[in-house]
Amino acid sequence: MVSNVVEMNSVIAQALSGTRIAITGGTGFLGTALIERLLRSVDDCHLILLVRKPRRGDVDRRVEREILRNDAFDRLREEWGDDFTDRASSRITVVAGDVAIDGLGLTEADTAAFCSADIVVHSAATVSFDNPLDTSVEINLLGPNRVLTVLQEANVSPHLISVSTCYVAGNRRGKASEEFLSDSPFHIKVDWEAEVDAARRTRADLDATSRTPDMLKRFGKEARDELGAAGVPLLSAKSEQRREEWVDDKMVEAGRSRATSLGWPDVYTYSKALGEQALLEIHGDIPLTVVRPSIIESAWSEPKPGWIRGFRMAEPLIVSFAKGELDQFPGYPEGIIDVIPVDMVAAAICAVAAKGPAPSPSIYQVASGSVNPLLYKVLTSTVQKWFTDNPIYDPNGNPIAVNDWVFTGAAGLEEKLERIQTAFDKIGLVVNALPIRGTKAKIAEKMTEKRRILDQAHGYIQIYGAYGRCEALYQIDRLMALWDELDQDDRADFSFNPSEIDWTHYITNIHLPTVVIQARVKMTPDKRIGPSRESRLRAQVLAPERHFAAFDLENTLIASNVVESYSWLATRRLDPAARVRFALKTLGEAPSLWTRDRRDRTDFLRHFYRRYDGAPVDLLDEDAQELLSQLIITKSFPGGIRRIREHRAAGHKTVLITGALDLAVKPLEPLFDEIIAARVDSVGGTYTGEMLDVPPIGEVRAQVMLAWASSHGLDPDQGVAYADAASDLPMLEAVGFPVAVNPETRLINIAEKRGWLTENWGRAPGGPKPLFPIGRQVRTTKRRKVAS
């Protein structure tokens, strides 16, 4: 066998050789870098990875998929060749565990495996700055505690290296040393156990509040505002989702408030700081070292320059800037952005591990600001220049010009954004209430997009604003002392000296090229090659594998409604004066009918169809035929009719499910295998106006469709459904291929979010547009005798 490439000249490698190293957070950015580095640069250390069990599959599979297949391992895969999988698995033991559970959720055997480690690197954390208070507390504060407790209970005392962050120093100016917070003169004593209790209690209190009648009513209204008359099941689900979101939002707020009240920028640093504190208090016999990196970004050189995992803190900001969506951000031009490449952090951890614990708990900060500061203005001007040379292109293939970066204080900017957001909300309420649809309703889509950009900018400022303004200088004296101890080989293999970084080179040649790939932004003006998204989706819905296509009628296939059909039928046999009276009366009633319809369509139909009471069955049947030509086909969407026929040609079953009356839609029979419509009872040749069954509206429509599909042996996953309103959501959601047709504003947003096909079908251009839905009068004449 060819010997491995790493020659064990390095002291660090030799020191770690043969050790067992347990690592939590291996699927994270830093964790992955650390695992790769240890496997590649230390010959025979054994890694014990504590990984959360995925929803499907086991932890070994997760490690394979989420760690070993990451491009961080490309280099090692190349070096080891075909042996990669075997060698990697022979050096890794995976245990299923979760730092959010007491005892880490380990089995007995896994506990033993975990506790057999000589060194434990605790890197698992939630790095989100805007988590709910209790989430951060459970993971970042209690996580390290739980690791420690498991080790203590097993009576072992490996070297515990816990990864924290420089920013635990909080919103302060001036030097921040490599010391525990309790040793700092600025320390405010906080009882971490009381914080844990308070966080849990806050969640319980908010949950209770969210269940009060007033709040439940509010969530119900919000659900209705979003979905319209979508039927009870969907509205209930949406209402409950709103409630949970509300509690979470409040918990996020609680986290932010609690953190800032104690001088931390956010719940992340707050929970990390308390986590450190807790470790310090309870570590007992276990030797402890805390490593505090600053903002970890893409790799300087290992395993390859620019390697990054995921879309991290600075990247979304940079991309928003390059897209012209964000041009100001709180901060001072001469402020320092403390960034550290990931490979330097991983190398520092290796060095710390190799050196072994100090007699008492100690801290290493891995940061650049104090020895090689990256100034905010240098960062922005370099980014600006780079995107001027390498612009992002908009969907039309035009380059987007980057704006000049404006440095602002946070307060004014946030207020301004909030004002704009409020204005948008008000306009949004109006737009959503307008009876517009299809291409006209695109304005809502555009507003949603603008609102998203605003929200995002506001969010970034809320979350990251404090970092732009942070004026703390993180001292790295102990780290540099460690560096000074290294020999040449170690310095080559495990470089973590921030002074080596050439920031302009790093940003221009290493970081930004990676960022634009990660963000998948368009960097060339080329028009898309191949079919558009719409035509691909269209091909999908018409693919022969599909089983059926279900259609709504009103505004999906015709620009008409039950009131028009009724009005047409009702006036057909009236004299001219009565026709005018009828038209005026119906117009007068329109607003109240519309309101009723929006509130509850089923109720509206039941109410409305009462009007057929006493109508002669045979006359209506006769007139329905004319209704086809004069109203239905005149107001139909030829594109929609063509689509039905395309489905039939593709061998799909077609079904029309409508709240319109069966007699009015009967002439459409040749288009469908089945028509499911509302039916009104009749007695002795006249209609009674009472409905025979619940009209197929909202969730009933979905049920009816599913029942029909199952009775014909058709699979809803292979079904296509066409509808125009949010109230049709149950039907759209019940099939594998939903299509929003001429969607009203609410549905546009939903369809957009879920990537559904949207069709805008219109009436035949130039066709007749009757002002009133009044049936052309029938002239009844007497027969003249032909032969006398």
Add this chain to the structure above:
Amino acid sequence: MSPRPGLVLDVEATTPPILFHHGDGVRFEKLPPGSRVVYPNEPLDPIEDVDGAIEHALLNPLGDQQPLDALMFAGMKLTIAFDDISLPLPQMQAPDIRGRIIEKVLDLAAAAGVDDVHLIAALALHRRMTDRELRHAVGDRVYDAFAPSGQLYNFDAEDPDGLTHLGETKHGEEVIISTRAVESDLLVYVNINLVSMDGGHKSVATGLSGYQAIRHHHNVHTMHRSTSFMDQDNSELHTRNWRQGRLLADSVNIFQVETTLNTDTFPKPFDFLQKREWEMNAKDRAMLLGTKVGLDRMHTRVKRNIMQGIRAPYGLTSIQAGEVEAVHTVTTANVYQQQLVRVEGQTDVMTMGIPFVGPYNVNSIMNPILVACMGLGYYFNLYRGKPLVREGGVVIMTHPTKLEFHPVHHPSYIDFFEEVLADTTDPLEIEKKYEKRYAEDEWYRHLYRTSYAYHGVHPFYMWYWCAHALQHLSQVIVVGGDVKAVRRLGFRPASTMNDALEMASDTVGSRPTVTHFHNPPMLMADVV
């Protein structure tokens, strides 16, 4: 003063701009000096005593047929079929000549004690006529007498129980017509012979027949061999139709009544449309200008309603009845007398103004396919001898060619435009690839039978109607048309006549001969 014959005007620098029909409006084009304008004959003097002429024709039949009164007997089955809404164009002022003839036929029937009478609008694959349109065609009295009892109705070429297969010609052409007609003791057909294509055996063999039989002559092959289909002696369309008609005449006793109308097409205040430009007086010019400005500013729907409301003051120029072929010989001669204008030599570029109405958009919309058919199907083919435009020449037509369709009347046209023409404009390929599917489509069949839709196959026939021209011409240019629609048709859009002439020079050189076909009023070029 007897009506003046048509003429060919040589355009000079002083010739006023020439009037071009342009859909619901008009435009004036200054044609290059040296161009020719072919003007129609003035309307022939009409017959004064129409009722007398009708009676005379019915009682003095031509050819091997008895007088109508001799054919009537009590207890017989009588069917009267008549031409549908596609004739005449525009619709004629009431009373419609069909109604007047039918009344006379019914009088004879009543006198003979005939009770079993059916009146059928001979639609073939056209759309059903509405109650109002039927009423206009047959008159109030006939309508009120027969419509309520269901004895007056539209022919249904897709009625599975309504058609009878009478056999095949020696050439394998199926002969299938209305069962009611076959079962009748007498079939009286009442025709209006607007152009020389109409009438003869085509009346019954096509008018009361369906797709199965019509497809034998309504196809690209036939059209390529009909030069032109307006000239019966050189028309494969007629040859095949005649074969079917002769076989049919063996089984059905047909009494054919044919009429010809003069070209008194436009009533006041639109009568200036049939004047020659240089003869217009100040009032005519003011009217013309006012009309043009007015129409240009109106909304399309309003404009369309006004134009479709025009009822022509046509006068009857002849009526003849009896055996089909004998009758039709006389009829054709009468059509020619009114419409033929002698033109010497072909032209490189033929210009034409497409008006607001054609046979298939009465009370409807002239969609892009119908525009093509009107220009390349009808006007191009209105020649005898040889086409007015030389082989490899260019047709320039003026029409807004809007992307507009009547959803009720032309549903299959919409799909034809969106699906078929988007794929290809080659008639042969279209016929091969798409015709059967559209013709046998269940939904189109349903709409044809129960609504007011042209048959699913109808847009194909419109396109085949253009086949001879498409084969003959090097390019077709539409002035003032919707760019997208014109391109979809495979034609070239131009915004002005000058641009169009410039574009034409690509294939006919920079100094082409130009001839304007000043139609309507109806005109047929006798090219020598």
